[in-house]
Amino acid sequence: MDNQKQNSSLVDNRFPWKHFVGYLLSVVLTLMALWITFSSGFSLSIIFAIIIVLAILQAVLQLLMFMHITERNSKIQTGTMLYAAFIAITIVAGSIWVMSAGHAAH
Amino acid sequence: MKWDQFFITDEPLIVGAGISILLTGLGIIFVLTYLKKWKWLWNEWLTTVDHKKIGIMYILFAILMLFRGGVDALMMRTQLAVPNAHFLDAQHYNEIFTTHGTIMILFMAMPFLIGLINVVIPLQIGARDVAYPYLNAVSFWTFFFGACLFNISFVIGGSPSAGWTSYMPLAGNELSPGPGQNYYLLGLQISGIGTLLTGINFLVTILKMRAKGMTLLRMPMFTWSTLITCVIIIFAFPILTVALALMTFDRLFGSHFFTLASGGMDMLWANLFWLWGHPEVYIVILPAFGMFSEIISTFSRKTLFGYKAMVYSMLVIAGLSFVVWVHHFFTMGSGAAVNSFFSITTMAIGIPTGVKIFNWLFTMYKGKISVTTPMLWSLGFIVNFVIGGVTGVMLAMGAADYQYHNTYFLISHFHYVLIAGTVFGCFAGLHFWYPKMVGYKLNERIGKWCFWIFTIGFNICFFPMYILGLDGMPRRIYTYNASDGWTELNIVATIGAFMMGIGFILLVYNVYYSFRYAKREQTGDAWDGRTLEWSTTSAIPPHYNFAKIPEVTGLDGFWRSKQEKETENVEYKPIHMPSYSGRPFVMSAFLFISGFGLVFEWWAIAILGAIGTLICMVLRSFDYDDGYYVNVEEIQKTESVYKEV
Amino acid sequence: MDHGYQQHTNTNAHLEYQSGQGRLNILGFWVFLGAEVALFSTLFATYFVLMHRTANGPVSSELFQVPSVLIMTFLLLTSSFTCGLAIHEMRRSNLKGVIIWLVVTLLLGAGFLGFEIKEFIEYTHEGVTLSTSAYWSAFFVLTGTHGLHVTLGLGWIILIMIQLKQRGLTPTTTSKVFISSLYWHFLDVVWIFIFTGVYLIGMVMHHG
Ligand code: HEM
Numbered sequence: 001m002d003n004q005k006q007n008s009s010l011v012d013n014r015f016p017w018k019h020f021v022g023y024l025l026s027v028v029l030t031l032m033a034l035w036i037t038f039s040s041g042f043s044l045s046i047i048f049a050i051i052i053v054l055a056i057l058q059a060v061l062q063l064l065m066f067m068h069i070t071e072r073n074s075k076i077q078t079g080t081m082l083y084a085a086f087i088a089i090t091i092v093a094g095s096i097w098v099m100s101a102g103h104a105a106h
Numbered sequence: 107m108k109w110d111q112f113f114i115t116d117e118p119l120i121v122g123a124g125i126s127i128l129l130t131g132l133g134i135i136f137v138l139t140y141l142k143k144w145k146w147l148w149n150e151w152l153t154t155v156d157h158k159k160i161g162i163m164y165i166l167f168a169i170l171m172l173f174r175g176g177v178d179a180l181m182m183r184t185q186l187a188v189p190n191a192h193f194l195d196a197q198h199y200n201e202i203f204t205t206h207g208t209i210m211i212l213f214m215a216m217p218f219l220i221g222l223i224n225v226v227i228p229l230q231i232g233a234r235d236v237a238y239p240y241l242n243a244v245s246f247w248t249f250f251f252g253a254c255l256f257n258i259s260f261v262i263g264g265s266p267s268a269g270w271t272s273y274m275p276l277a278g279n280e281l282s283p284g285p286g287q288n289y290y291l292l293g294l295q296i297s298g299i300g301t302l303l304t305g306i307n308f309l310v311t312i313l314k315m316r317a318k319g320m321t322l323l324r325m326p327m328f329t330w331s332t333l334i335t336c337v338i339i340i341f342a343f344p345i346l347t348v349a350l351a352l353m354t355f356d357r358l359f360g361s362h363f364f365t366l367a368s369g370g371m372d373m374l375w376a377n378l379f380w381l382w383g384h385p386e387v388y389i390v391i392l393p394a395f396g397m398f399s400e401i402i403s404t405f406s407r408k409t410l411f412g413y414k415a416m417v418y419s420m421l422v423i424a425g426l427s428f429v430v431w432v433h434h435f436f437t438m439g440s441g442a443a444v445n446s447f448f449s450i451t452t453m454a455i456g457i458p459t460g461v462k463i464f465n466w467l468f469t470m471y472k473g474k475i476s477v478t479t480p481m482l483w484s485l486g487f488i489v490n491f492v493i494g495g496v497t498g499v500m501l502a503m504g505a506a507d508y509q510y511h512n513t514y515f516l517i518s519h520f521h522y523v524l525i526a527g528t529v530f531g532c533f534a535g536l537h538f539w540y541p542k543m544v545g546y547k548l549n550e551r552i553g554k555w556c557f558w559i560f561t562i563g564f565n566i567c568f569f570p571m572y573i574l575g576l577d578g579m580p581r582r583i584y585t586y587n588a589s590d591g592w593t594e595l596n597i598v599a600t601i602g603a604f605m606m607g608i609g610f611i612l613l614v615y616n617v618y619y620s621f622r623y624a625k626r627e628q629t630g631d632a633w634d635g636r637t638l639e640w641s642t643t644s645a646i647p648p649h650y651n652f653a654k655i656p657e658v659t660g661l662d663g664f665w666r667s668k669q670e671k672e673t674e675n676v677e678y679k680p681i682h683m684p685s686y687s688g689r690p691f692v693m694s695a696f697l698f699i700s701g702f703g704l705v706f707e708w709w710a711i712a713i714l715g716a717i718g719t720l721i722c723m724v725l726r727s728f729d730y731d732d733g734y735y736v737n738v739e740e741i742q743k744t745e746s747v748y749k750e751v
Numbered sequence: 752m753d754h755g756y757q758q759h760t761n762t763n764a765h766l767e768y769q770s771g772q773g774r775l776n777i778l779g780f781w782v783f784l785g786a787e788v789a790l791f792s793t794l795f796a797t798y799f800v801l802m803h804r805t806a807n808g809p810v811s812s813e814l815f816q817v818p819s820v821l822i823m824t825f826l827l828l829t830s831s832f833t834c835g836l837a838i839h840e841m842r843r844s845n846l847k848g849v850i851i852w853l854v855v856t857l858l859l860g861a862g863f864l865g866f867e868i869k870e871f872i873e874y875t876h877e878g879v880t881l882s883t884s885a886y887w888s889a890f891f892v893l894t895g896t897h898g899l900h901v902t903l904g905l906g907w908i909i910l911i912m913i914q915l916k917q918r919g920l921t922p923t924t925t926s927k928v929f930i931s932s933l934y935w936h937f938l939d940v941v942w943i944f945i946f947t948g949v950y951l952i953g954m955v956m957h958h959g
């Protein structure tokens with residue numbers, strides 16, 4: 001297959017804004033999580049809730065800004081990741097619930 | 107370790123089995139050498155990436171495992187036939203129910219289904235092969251070598267004996283010393299890699315490689331069920347991978363995940379095991395559902411009733427199958443909230459399953475039914491599976507389960523779903539697609555005898571177990587007293603078990619008989635089929651499957667094109683095909699070596715095997731073999747041979 | 752065209768998407784990442800269930816240290832960013848740029864790994880190992896599995912860089928680079944959750 005020649009319209013000569021924005025936001029989110037954990041003075045459960053949300057936001061950011069999830073087979077790719085999120089929540093939250101309820105925990 | 111611990115020598119039954127394996131092995135080596143077939147074996151089979159051949163190897167292996175698991179079952183039934191029998195001692199009985207359960211589910215049901223999927227799916231969607239043919243070979247060989255690792259345990263080092271569920275602390279170092287449990291962990295681990303890769307491979311194959319015109323809602327039901335199964339495999343098998351790895355760490359490296367000491371949690375194992383285990387149940391039943399759908403529709407000469415309802419019910423199952431796992435340990439005592447939640451989800455998952463039963467019945471309603479062997483197995487399935495399903499709903503009620511749990515009621519329930527569902531499905535599919543694999547049908551008369559003996563035997567064997575269970579007979583006991591009052595029903599059950607054994611022998615005999623005497627098929631359409639796999643120009647499709655990729659205009663694509671009866675003159679173009687490779691075989695052999703080293707904690711061997719595996723992967727990375735083209739003359743030659751007959 | 756899907760070419764796309772097999776491989780890898788999510792979720796579930804089970808041994812807040820965790824986090828985050836830049840250069844058909852950014856990515860990744868190994872060694876000197884308690888078993892296996900993934904990623908990217916040197920930017924090599932970049936970003940995603948769920952929570956959690 002000799003398709004090496006590049007289609008000029010596809011060559012991406014712009015400054016990689018997406019990557020920079022993604023990187024900056026990630027840094028900000030990380031620092032926010034740090035601040036909330038150590039300096040916010042919130043109660044523990046609120047801290048946990050907020051920093052977990054921040055982590056999820058950062059994960060979504062990576063998928064969108066760095067991993068090009070919306071390219072090509074975007075439906076299948078996004079579907080896979082959404083289903084994976086459902087499985088992740090089931091496994092983690094489900095296990096914690098089941099293993100800490102009743103006298104299972106003892 | 108001393109040699110007499112390495113080779114098991116103190117148990118006559120095992121020594122006998124060991125010797126017979128050795129003799130069979132030598133016999134095979136002799137025959138291959140005598141007939142000068144080694145090269146053929148390597149070139150045609152061990153290095154193949156052809157989905158049809160890989161499928162056939164899966165199925166052959168599954169039948170072999172059905173034999174081994176079946177012998178285990180008959181030995182258990184022999185021991186339990188009468189009170190206080192001395193055929194097996196307690197330890198040996200434990201080993202046998204462990205290997206029976208593990209082999210039947212992971213090394214019999216799984217490869218049987220995956221084998222049929224391999225043979226049929228690419229043909230059914232009008233593709234020339236799967237998305238990743240090389241990976242498909244890796245799947246088979248890792249699966250094969252993992253299963254072999256598990257299987258050699260009983261002659262080398264001793265079998266696992268903690269049940270197929272391997273609950274902790276029973277499966278820990280204190281209560282299960284020696285290599286047996288390690289075999290379980292590593293055998294399942296290695297074969298699990300193969301299953302995961304199969305899931306990914308077929309998911310992408312179905313999503314991306316369908317023939318022109320085959321939209322998602324025009325896919326045959328077996329293709330749909332395989333697609334959903336793949337999704338479940340992809341998300342369930344990693345859980346097993348982790349669970350097995352954690353227990354391996356506990357046993358080999360002194361961690362404390364599931365131990366009683368140092369804060370470990372034994373029930374966490376049960377939790378993780380069933381997080382995989384329940385989806386696994388659907389992995390082994392959904393493809394069977396798909397096959398029944400094809401068969402019932404073909405032999406009722408009607409399009410499947412409620413196609414969309416079938417699809418949606420399977421989508422629902424794909425989601426729900428991940429949120430019911432606790433029903434396997436209601437008795438752990440997670441409290442009312444947890445148990446109620448999982449009771450409700452479990453009952454909910456019964457609904458889509460019930461929907462499907464009605465769809466099959468309505469498909470047959472007013473159809474022109476012909477009762478062939480595959481159809482007979484499908485009809486048998488509907489009747490028997492319902493019994494298993496109804497008792498399943500009984501078990502789903504958390505509170506009631508305290509009564510049924512760990513009794514023969516449960517044993518009977520899951521055999522009614524696993525045998526009447528999965529095994530009947532495999533047999534039905536085997537008979538149905540047999541002409542596609544070898545070019546002739548299995549004999550119908552022997553097939554029907556086999557069906558009736560097996561099915562009647564099955565009910566004689568397992569129905570009494572419901573009553574035994576309600577009568578309080580616990581599972582996993584190696585003997586009982588006459589005063590328990592269980593003797594009569596146990597004798598009956600054992601008789602039924604041996605009838606099933608006879609049924610199995612008939613099946614194997616049928617393979618031989620048909621090989622000798624069956625009429626060879628002249629066309630690709632052995633049963634007046636409805637889907638694309640029957641549209642191939644020859645009985646056994648050529649290695650490239652289709653000289654010209656078919657086009658589909660609706661559901662039951664081939665049926666439609668037969669009605670239209672157009673015979674156009676096709677113009678062939680060169681066909682691209684992937685090259686064979688011996689590397690998947692070699693790489694998996696290295697994995698086997700590595701696993702074997704870990705089983706005995708011989709680190710040098712384990713590391714050696716791991717390095718070999720890694721080297722194979724590096725070589726693969728540098729492999730730029732793009733396959734080859736079958737040229738037009740060769741296609742014309744192949745196709746004209748078929749046209750002439 | 753009467754070729755198999757693998758052979759369908761499409762010149763009107765980025766190089767890595769041009770060959771049919773390249774497209775299939777990229778899609779298949781996304782699916783594989785779904786499986787990886789399930790794998791790490793199981794490890795996280797184990798970790799959280801065993802979180803308080805330190806068996807009267809050392810607890811996490813006695814050992815975790817903010818500076819070293821922060822350095823690791825920023826090393827990996829930055830490497831994910833530079834890996835993205837490598838893909839950007841790839842799409843500009845700039846082989847040299849690809850190689851440079853990949854090398855930077857590798858160095859940052861190796862730095863991360865160095866810190867992780869140092870951390871593990873320090874813990875061992877404190878007497879905390881895999882067999883100290885259920886909690887520490889879960890800790891080491893979760894972070895260790897991630898570390899092992901990083902190690903494999905480093906080796907894999909090196910192999911692909913050799914192939915880039917040998918063959919330049921072709922549909923095949925670029926799809927390989929793209930797939931390894933997906934893997935690398937994914938490892939950063941996992942690390943975000945380790946950073947949050949293990950380290951941040953572990954440093955402020957009360958032990959019961
Ligand atoms: C030939 C027909 C079969 C017979 C006679 C049979 C019989 C038995 C018996 C007697 C037990 C042990 C009961 C106990 O002591 O607890 C058992 C357990 C089991 N069987 Fe079967 N079985 C057959 C086929 C199958 C098939 C086809 C499957 C799966 C596809 C299967 C899966 C299992 C499992 C998972 C267990 C539980 C093992 C354990 O307790 O760890 N069996 N079977």
Ligand SMILES: [Cu+2]
Nearest residue numbers: 384387431434
């Ligand atoms: Cu279940």
